[in-house]
Structures are given as C-alpha cells and as structure tokens.
Amino acid sequence: MPYYPMMVQLRQKHCLVVGGGQIAERKIGSLIAAGADDVRVVSPSVTDMIIAWERSGQVMIHHRPFEPADVQAAVIVIAATNDSAVNHAVYNACLPHQWINIVDRPDLCSFTVPSLVERGDLQIAISTGGHNPGLAKKLRRQLEQWIGPEYEAYTLFLGEMRRQVRALDLHEKDKRAILSELLDDRFLHWTKTGETRRRDLEAELLLTKRKS
Ligand SMILES: C[C@@]1(CC(=O)O)C2=NC(=C\c3[nH]c(c(CCC(=O)O)c3CC(=O)O)Cc3[nH]c(c(CC(=O)O)c3CCC(=O)O)/C=C3\N/C(=C\2)[C@@H](CCC(=O)O)[C@]3(C)CC(=O)O)/[C@H]1CCC(=O)O
Numbered sequence: 305m306p307y308y309p310m311m312v313q314l315r316q317k318h319c320l321v322v323g324g325g326q327i328a329e330r331k332i333g334s335l336i337a338a339g340a341d342d343v344r345v346v347s348p349s350v351t352d353m354i355i356a357w358e359r360s361g362q363v364m365i366h367h368r369p370f371e372p373a374d375v376q377a378a379v380i381v382i383a384a385t386n387d388s389a390v391n392h393a394v395y396n397a398c399l400p401h402q403w404i405n406i407v408d409r410p411d412l413c414s415f416t417v418p419s420l421v422e423r424g425d426l427q428i429a430i431s432t433g434g435h436n437p438g439l440a441k442k443l444r445r446q447l448e449q450w451i452g453p454e455y456e457a458y459t460l461f462l463g464e465m466r467r468q469v470r471a472l473d474l475h476e477k478d479k480r481a482i483l484s485e486l487l488d489d490r491f492l493h494w495t496k497t498g499e500t501r502r503r504d505l506e507a508e509l510l511l512t513k514r515k516s
C-alpha cells in the first residue's frame with residue numbers, strides 16, 4: 305500500500321536513533337540535513353562521523369546499549385542496530401503515536417525514509433514502498449542529471465517572483481497568467497547560464513507590463 309508523503313519540520317522534535325553504525329550514520333545525517341536540532345543516539349559504538357556531529361553540538365550520544373525508557377519523549381524513533389532482536393525491542397517500547405522506523409523491518413515502520421534529490425529548498429523524494437531501495441537510489445541518480453544544481457537558485461527566484469506577483473493589484477486570472485509565463489524554460493536557462501540580470505529584467509518587464 306502506498307504511503308502518505310509528508311514534508312515535516314523537525315525543529316524541536318526529539319529524535320532518537322538506536323545504533324551507531326553506517327546505516328544509523330546515514331539516517332542521522334539526513335535528520336541533521338533536514339534541520340533536526342534535538343537528536344539523541346544510543347549505541348555502545350558509533351562511527352567517527354557521529355562523534356564529529358556530537359563535537360559540533362548536532363547530536364547527543366549515550367555510549368551504552370538500548371533501554372526501553374530511551375524512547376520516552378521521542379517523536380521520531382529510528383532503530384538501526386545490526387541486532388534484529390534489539391531493533392524489535394525498540395519497536396515494542398514505542399507507543400502507536402510515535403513515528404517509528406525499524407531499518408530491517410519495513411512491515412513495522414510507521415514511516416520510511418525516501419531517496420532524495422536535494423537542490424536547496426527543492427526536494428524530490430522517491431519511495432518504492434519498500435519494494436526496492438536500490439531502485440529509489442538509481443532513480444535519484446537519474447533525476448540528479450536532469451534536475452541540475454541551478455534548480456536551487458531557480459526555485460528561490462521563482463519564489464521571490466511569486467511573492468511579488470501575489471502582491472500586485474491585479475485580477476487572479478492575470479496573476480495566474482504571469483506565474484505561468486514565469487515558468488517558461490527561458491528563465492531556467494538564464495539561471496543556468498548565470499545571466500541573472502537579463503532574467504530579472506525580463507521578469508520585471510512581465511510584471512510591469514501587466515501593471516500598466
Ligand atoms: C532510500 C534509502 C534512504 C536512506 O536510507 O537514507 C533507503 N534505503 C537506501 C539504500 C539501500 N538500502 C538497502 C540497500 C542494499 C540493497 C538492497 O537490499 O536493496 C540500499 C542501496 C545501497 O545502499 O546502495 C538495504 C535495505 N533497505 C531496507 C532493508 C530492509 C528490508 O527491505 O527488509 C534493507 C535490507 C537490509 C539487510 O540487508 O538486512 C529498508 C528500507 N530502506 C529504505 C530507504 C526504506 C524504503 C525506501 C523505499 O521505499 O524504497 C526502508 C523500508 C526503511 C528505511 O530505511 O527507511 C537509501 C538510498 C539513499 C540514496 O542513496 O538515494
């Protein structure tokens with residue numbers, strides 16, 4: 305059954321990661337990249353990267369085995385140990401309202417982590433419903449060829465233009481026409497080639513033409 309895709313804000317949401325190996329590191333990395341500021345790790349051993357994250361104040365580590373009380377107050381719980389019995393014990397300790405990811409048991413997950421194409425605020429998430437994460441990764445790489453780094457600035461440009469258009473004293477129909485014109489590929493092209501002055505002037509022209 306497909307999942308409900310949701311982009312969530314992680315600030316001040318307590319996240320618990322049980323385990324400190326390669327997979328835990330990947331999950332912690334994506335939590336931090338998404339702005340999580342309250343990440344706790346429980347694991348007897350952790351990777352050098354996780355230690356570096358603790359030094360920079362991005363996570364807190366408890367160097368010991370998991371205890372059921374660890375899940376208390378956690379909004380998000382990720383069980384990423386190499387011991388399936390421990391991962392299952394993490395699941396058993398959680399309550400139904402907690403968001404749970406058990407890395408070796410898709411059937412127990414109340415959320416899964418998608419593959420992600422990241423271009424600043426533009427994010428494209430890919431899920432295979434757990435059928436084949438390798439396919440999600442392959443598609444991510446293919447999409448990364450198509451959605452180049454220029455999409456980061458392009459998204460910000462379109463955001464700024466959209467704010468300006470919405471503030472104009474025009475009929476909704478005219479605003480929609482401008483917004484639609486702004487999505488023309490020439491604006492993407494000028495962003496990609498660094499011709500931002502030309503892009504901004506052309507955009508400005510579109511707005512002022514309609515104003516008058
Ligand atoms: C997308 C990505 C995000 C991330 O982890 O950040 C992610 N797995 C990635 C890679 C990957 N994972 C695995 C391989 C080895 C090849 C293979 O086994 O196929 C590779 C490929 C590689 O590493 O090259 C092994 C694996 N994965 C799961 C199991 C358990 C099982 O299926 O039973 C096993 C067997 C473990 C074992 O051997 O015991 C389960 C899950 N993995 C998911 C996400 C969720 C479903 C996503 C979806 O809907 O597709 C889900 C359900 C839970 C979760 O983890 O959230 C990330 C790609 C990031 C990127 O690079 O873009």
Ligand SMILES: NC(=O)c1ccc[n+]([C@@H]2O[C@H](COP(=O)([O-])OP(=O)(O)OC[C@H]3O[C@@H](n4cnc5c(N)ncnc54)[C@H](O)[C@@H]3O)[C@@H](O)[C@H]2O)c1
Nearest residue numbers: 323324325326327328347348349369370385386390407408
């Ligand atoms: N979902 C995914 O994307 C995915 C991908 C590959 C593998 N996996 C699964 O992830 C598991 C972990 O893989 P890894 O490469 O990170 O393993 P790893 O051997 O690198 O790390 C295992 C970690 O678990 C910790 N651990 C062990 N017992 C613990 C306990 N009682 N309490 C707390 N922490 C404990 C260890 O200290 C270690 O840090 C694999 O066994 C595999 O089943 C999932």
